[in-house]
Each structure stands twice: as structure tokens, then as C-alpha cells.
Amino acid sequence: MKISISSPFPADSLQGNSVSGRRISGLLSDAGHQVEIFQDGFAADCDFLIALNAWRSAGVIEQFATVQGTVSDRTGYNDKVYRVQSRPGLVVIMTGSDLFPLDGILKAETLRSIQLADAIVVTQDQARDKINHPLVREIRKSIELPAEIIDYEGFPKRTTPPFRGMLVAHLREQKNPFLYLRSIPHLKTPIQIHHYGNANSMEFRENAGKYSSEAYEWKGEVPRSDLLKALKNADFLLNTSYIEGSSNAIYESIALGTPIIASAIPGNIGVLGKDYPGLFHLDDSKSLASILDTFSTSESFRNQIQKWCDALKVDFDPRREQKDWCDLLAELTV
Helix, strand or coil: CEEEEEECCCCCCCCHHHHHHHHHHHHHHHCCCEEEEEECCCCCCCCEEEEECCCCCHHHHHHHHHHHCCHHHHCCCCCCCCCCCCCCEEEEECCHHHHCCCCCCCCHHHHHHHHHCCEEEECCHHHHHHHCCCCEEECCCCCCCCHHHHCCCCCCCCCCCCEEEEEECCECHHHCCCHHHHHHHHCCCCEEEEEECCECCHHHHHHHHHCCCCCEEEEECCCHHHHHHHHHHCCEEEECCCCCCCCHHHHHHHHHCCCEEEECCHHHHHHHCCCCCCEECCCCHHHHHHHHHHHHHCHHHHHHHHHHHHHHHHHHCHHHHHHHHHHHHHHHCC
């Protein structure tokens, strides 16, 4: 089949939507499909459009529904996946900004995209529970590391303080990028954080540079291979987000054998598990400092979260995700 994948960001961007688009494109191409990635677009003769981000892609989703099939043809069903026969199919992938907006209210554009979809894809169970829609299908992300990263030995994890963590997050409000800086006065044991990600505003850029110290260094945006090598060498990944769909960095960290300390939000809980011991209270600098001190001083805690993350690797097999996508497309065309 001929499949278009639309992302609201450029195809080669390091934004999470674009990273996911490239991954899905590779999986479907390897399965024999003809796949093309667009920024806010689609091929006129495609058999399917897979649109990332129901909110940001609402315009292209509406356009596709109007051009490729009547809007009325895509509404009114409520108990099963709509079978695509005489027209192209529309699959919408729900992302963190769709599922968990800062104000807690799903945007009108998001709801409209859901209404127009033939299938709605989420990547973890907390997201499935949030939508609670008959067309929802859960397809967990997978991770396939480049050969150069698989062959890269890296450095042994540190066994004594100061430990070095890595924050992978673009500097924007949803990522709560400076929570670690607010936690520093509460730390009993020094921690070093290297922060990777692009600044979405001049204010964020200036603050990241201003707060640079032995405890915190903003590295900016770097090529993915360099990012993965740094992540493999880190003692832990730190995620401080207010909202996440399911963070690509968390999947990559697990695949690389680097444990995770993360905010207790649905997007992180859905990937790591509700009882994961490396979670801290959302936007709580004292809670973050406490768990960082535990990481620094307790070998048993470090071993516990390491073993937990290692056990999750089996869930991220690319062959499983590829099969799930092929099964969904086949189901839609029966």
C-alpha cells in the first residue's frame, strides 16, 4: 500500500513527532509498503494517511477527510473500527500535547480529529484510558538503535558521587526544563546534569546559559548519534515534564541500559509502570531532590531501578511494533 505520514514538524527534525514518523516509516517500508513522510501534507493517491498529533495536524486531517472522503462518511460509528473500502483511510496518532494539555481540557481541534479518524493510535495504556474511545488501538513504540550505537561500548556507570544525569528535553513550558535547578538548594549530595534540547524561545535560551554551572550544563541540540552516546554514558536519564505522550528519550534510555528518574505523570507511568520506584511528585523540587539523593547514596536503589528498566526492554521489540501496525492496516481494509 501507499502510505503518507504527516508530522507538524520537518521530517528530519529531532522533535518527538518527527522521530516517531521516521520510525514508523522504516517499519512499514521494511514490511513492503511505499511510505512517504510529509510536513503537514499527504500524497493525493495514498491509501492511508497516518497523522501524528491530532491537535497540531488538525488542518491537514480536515483537508484529507474533505478531499479523500466525505466528512459525513467518517462520522457516526461508535462500536468498531471503520472498514475502509472505497476511499483512503485515516489513522491519527495521539501525542502528549493531545492527551494531556496543560489546562487538562482536550482542544476542539483534537476532538474533531478524533471524530474524523478511522482509527486512533495511542502508545501506552494511560493514554488509552484517557481517550476511552471504541476506535482506540494501543501500539507501543519500539526502539531500534543504529549499529554504531550498538557497537559503542561507552563508559562504565559511576559507582560513587557525583553522579551525572542527562535531561533530554526541548526548552519549553511543557517539559518543565528548570525544575532540577530549583531542586539544587535541597540536595544533600551533588549531582551533575547535562541538558540536551533546543530552546524554543530567547528567554529559555538566555536562562539555560545563565544557570550554567558545575551542577548544570545546557548542551543544546546535537545529532542523534551524539545524543545516544551521551545517554549511554549517563548514570541516569532525568525527565521532569508536566506532560508526555510517551517520551522517545525514555525508550532510548531503556534500550541503552540507562535507568530513569521521572515525574509521576500519566505519560511516564504508562511506560514505566505505576509502581516504578524512580518516580517523583510532579513539579516538586523537594521530591526530586530527595530521589536524587537516594540515587546518590543507595546502591540498592540504583540496582532496583536498573533491573526494572532492563526488564522493560522486551516490550520495545521493533518486530512487535511492525506487526501491530500491519495488523491495524489489514484490519481497516478487510
